[in-house]
Amino acid sequence: MKVPEPTLRRLPWYLAYAKLCQTQGATYLTSTQIAREIAVDSSLVAKDFSYVNISGKTRVGYEINVLIATLEKFLGFSQSHKAFLFGVGSLGSSLLHDNGLEQYGLEIVAGFDVKYELAGMQIGRKPIHHISHFGELQQKMDVVIGVLTVPVDKAQEVADLMVAGGIKAIWNFTPFRIKVPRNIVVQNTSMYAHLAVMFNRLHDI
């Protein structure tokens, strides 16, 4: 049963809220409480939870510890997924510095760049290699996730290289729509598109 993307995007909100309630000392949480807090319909919360193997008790709701552990496992946050990062520019370096990603299951183990002067450096304690060493390292480390932070005009070329080298999932931070074979997972996080929405709405006020 394929979990719909909107569900997968809402579950982390429920998780964040459950964690907050936990730090405030709560032990149980109902879907009605979640629905009210997140401002979605409670039937939607119940539907989202139907994809996850979570069972609550009538009236008292879900045991928070169990809810958190189950959601973290379901979302893949409690498991470590190794990833390579491609393009050690401004955004790429930032992500190498961000160890918050590890708490959510993503461990960037190395960065690659075309610039020879970057090879051999460490950024955020992650080694940087020249892009020509990717194939060799991929075979050794069997990394299947690639973070794409290259300039727009290199996005497709590097995506092709990633796929050819064995990457199965690409987290694309470029505003470019990369083309990949059907069996490759692509998740687009275009921060600039979010900026555009924010600027536009701000001017409408």
Add this chain to the structure above:
Amino acid sequence: MKVPEPTLRRLPWYLAYAKLCQTQGATYLTSTQIAREIAVDSSLVAKDFSYVNISGKTRVGYEINVLIATLEKFLGFSQSHKAFLFGVGSLGSSLLHDNGLEQYGLEIVAGFDVKYELAGMQIGRKPIHHISHFGELQQKMDVVIGVLTVPVDKAQEVADLMVAGGIKAIWNFTPFRIKVPRNIVVQNTSMYAHLAVMFNRLHDI
């Protein structure tokens, strides 16, 4: 006429593609070419462009230089928008380092944190202040955009503080659904939700 959010999210893709074509020496671009490249329907491209004041010539299409300049202006990327950042942890520091945002119109001018030991520091050449100085600096600098990168359990509290201090638009990077008055713009960029989608789809392969 309020521009729909999906349109605002697609326009930066068109812009990225137009810039790519420009570097490759093209001078004109048709909506059919854009549609084929971005893998959307060409009527959708035309509809998206109808919100922007762009006129193409029959058959030859849009003049690329004009298209790029018009889109950048429309999306707010060619204007500098000052912003404050709240929460100088791992992700917050990363964003202070990312000068790529400036190319898209966002200039983070200062960071705020509750930790007294961070006050007086500079990260990515941006000064860090104790959160207690926010009100005073906001009045001086008239910044209306706030980037929210605090821990989940502080998200609502800090959002309230931002709004009380005069922030009109919040770029929320926390996985928490903050509640704000109706006239405040919120743009959620939950990188962890994107990770969850990627992990899930990867396991489905």
